[in-house]
Amino acid sequence: MQNFIRNLAQENDFQATRLLKILRAVQAKYLHIPKQAIEQLALMLNVPRTQIQNVVAFYSFFHFEPRGKYDILISSSITDLMVGQEELINYFAEKLGVKIGEVRADGVVSLANTSCSGMCDQSLAGLVNGYAITKLTKPRIDEIVENVNKQLPLENWSQNLFDVQDNILKPDLLLNQKTTQGEAINTTFARGLMQTLDEVEKSGLRGRGGAGYTTAWKWKFCHEEQADQRYIVCNADEGEPGTFKDRVILNSYADSVFEGMTVAAAIIGATQGFIYLRGEYLHLHEKLEAILQARRDANLLGKNILQHGFDFDIEICLGAGAYICGEESALIESLEGKAGIPRNRPPYPVVSGYLNKPTSVNNVETFLAAANIAIHGGEWFANFGTAKSKGTKILSISGDCAKPGIYEYPFGVTAQTILNDCGASDVLGVQVGGPSGTFISNDEFERKIAFEDLATGGSFIIFNNSRNILDIVHNFSHFFAHESCGFCTPCRVGTSLLKKQVDKIVEGHGSAGDIVALEELCQIIKNYSHCGLGQTAANPVLTTLERYPEIYQKMLKKISYEPGFDLDKSLEIARRMANRDDAHAHLAQVED
C-alpha cells in the first residue's frame, strides 16, 4: 500500500488540492480509506490528518470501513420511489443476501441507498462502483446479482445495464445549434473581448444554476478584480433531485460548453479552468477527458490558442457524493481538497474564490448559452423569453408523464404547455425547481417558467392524482437532513428536527399543536441558515402546507398532545429485562 500511495501522491504533484482525486483512487483500490493511507497522505501532502479524516467523513462515497468489491448504490429520490424503489431494493437485498446499508459477509458486495443520481427519466437508477446503471427492473437486478456472484469484472457485464440515454425530446434555440469547434473562440477574438462581454450583457443571460445572477456582471466583476491569477469554474455538480440536463449537455454538447468556458476565461483573464463533475457522473469522465485532449490537439486549449496569444486549459475534478458542493463556495472548498462547507460572504468568489483568487463559477448550461451568444450575438438570444428572463431554459422532466426527458423552451412557457407536450394527465401538481423550489397545484398551471414567476434550475417533477403529497414532503425532508453540511446550527439541527417532525405527522402521531410547531421550525431554518441549502430546506413543507393545509390537518389525532415516540415500544427493553409481558407491562399511547 505504501508504494501505491506514494505513487499516487507523486502523480498528483503532492498537491493537497487534489485530495479528492487521490482519495477516490484509494477508495477504488482498497474499498475504503485505510488509516495508514490517511497517515501517509497527511505527511506527503503536508496537511493535518484531521483534514483528510474530515474529507473522508464528509463525502458519501468515502468510507472508513471497507465496502463490498461491488459497491451498489440505489437512488432513493422521489422519482425512484414512484417506480417502486422500496420493493426493488428489498428484492435486490434479498437476492444478494445482504442487508441494505451493509456489506455481505464474504465482502463481495455491499448495497445502500443514495441521493438522486441524476437519472430521473430512466429510474430506477443506481451506481455500481461509481458507474451509473439505469432502468432497473427485477430481470435486470437478477442479471446484476448473477454477475456479482460470478464476480464478473465490470467491463464484462452487459453494456446495456450501463446505458444512459439523452432523451432530448424538444430541442430549441440551444440544443438545435450545430457549432463547429473554435467558432465561438474565433468570433470572440475577432469581435474583441470586451465587445463580446457587451454582447453577453445585451443577451440578458442569467445564470442557469438556480440563483439567476446576470452572467455578464459576474464576469465583469471577476475581470475588474486586481489579481495575478483568476479562475473559471464550470459547476457540473447537478445534485438537485430531478435535474439531469447538465448530464445530457455534457454528453452531447461538451465541445460547446468547453468553448463557452474558454470564451469566459479570455474575457475575465483566466488561464486555468475546472469542471466540477459530480461523482455520480463518473461514466462521463473518460469521454470528457478525451474531448479535452482532442481540443488540446487542435490547439483549442493549451498555449497560444488558435494564435490569439491566449493560454488556457481545463481540468476535470470529480466530486464524491455531497449535494452541498453545488453551492459555489462549497464547490470551491471541495476543489481545494476540503470538505464542502460554504464560506462566509462577503467576500464573494468573484473577489476571492479558488485559492483566494477571483473566480467565476457558472453552470454548464450558462456556458453552453454563452458559447452560442459569442457566435450569434446578444440580440439573437434576447429575442426569446420574457422581459426579465431572456433566451431559453433547458428542463429536466420526470415523474408521471408519458415522455420524460429533456425539453427546451423559451422562458415564459406555461406549466400547462409543458404538461401537454410531455404527455401528463390527471396531474395533482408539479415540483418546479426540485425540493428547494416550489410545489404548484393543478390550479396554477398557467404560471410561467421564468425568474419573475417560477424560477428553476431545470427540475420539473410531475405527480398525478394517485400520489400522496406527504410522501413527497417526507422524501424531500429526509434528503435535506442527509445533505446538510452541518456548519450552521439552524440547518444542521433544524433539518433533522424537521425530518422528525414530518415523520411524526406522516406516521400519524401528530396532534393539534404539531402543525404550528412545524411551521415555526420551518421559519427558523429558512431565515437563519448560512447558505441556500438551509434557506430552502423548508420549502417542501412550506409550499405544500400553504396549498394543502387540510392534508396535514387530516393526519392529526383529535387529542391535545401525543408524544413523538411510541410509548409502548420504548418499554420493550424494560420488559425484556424484567422478564414480563403481562398486561400491566404495557402502556397505551394515549390515556382513554
Next chain:
Amino acid sequence: MNKTIVIDGKVIPFQDGQTIMEAAAEAGIYIAHLCHNPQFTPHGSCKLCTVKVNGRNCSACTFPASEGQNITNISKELNDDREKITQMLFVEGNHFCPSCEKTGNCNLQAVAYHLGMTDNHFPHFFENREVDASHPDVMIDHNRCIFCTLCVRASQEVDSKNVFAISGRGLEKRLVVNSESGLLKDSDLDVNDCAAHICPTGAILIKRTGYKVPIGQRIFDHAHIDTVTLANEGASHDE
C-alpha cells in the same frame, strides 16, 4: 468625519474592516454570540449573533460594518428565534447542567438564561457521544460540544498547533483530535494551551480543578452574560 452605523436607533462609529460585532462591542452593545471570540478569526456558524441589517438577516460576527446600515439587534422576533437556536444546541447534545462541572461558568447556559429560555422545546436527539479522559490534565466530554470551533481556532491561531478539528457532515459532526490514535493524550495539547481553556461549554475541562470555585460564586451566578462579555471583549480586541 467618522463613519457610522445605527444599531437599535443608536448611532455608533466604526472603522473600515470592522465587523458589526466588533463595532458594537466597542460601543458597549452586546450582541448574543457563542462561536465568536474577538481573539480569533470569526467563524459564523452558531447563528446566534444574527441581526437584521436593513431588513435582511446577517451574522454580526462576520458581516462587515458599512455606512448606511440600519441594524436591529433587539426585538421580540430576534430574541425568540435566538432562543430557538439555543434550544437546538441543547437538544442536539446532552446537556445536564445540574451535573455539569461548567454550570455557572458556561456561556451556553448563560446565553440561554439571557434569552429567557426555560425549556428545551424540541425533542432530544440523545446521541451517543463519548468522553475522552485519556490526557493527564485535560478531558473532552463530547456530549457538550456545540461545534463552535473556538478550540480549533485557539489551537491554530494562538498556540500555533493544530490539536482539534471538526469532522463529518450534518448531524454526524464531531470534534476530532489530531493524533494517530485520535486520543487527546497522544496529541501535543498542553494544559496551558489557550485551546484547553477556551471552550464556552463544559466540553473541554481541566482535570483536578473541578468545583474549586463553588457553585454560587461562579461567573454567571451574579452577573449577566452581556455585562461579563462586554467587560471581557469590549476592550480586549482594541489593538
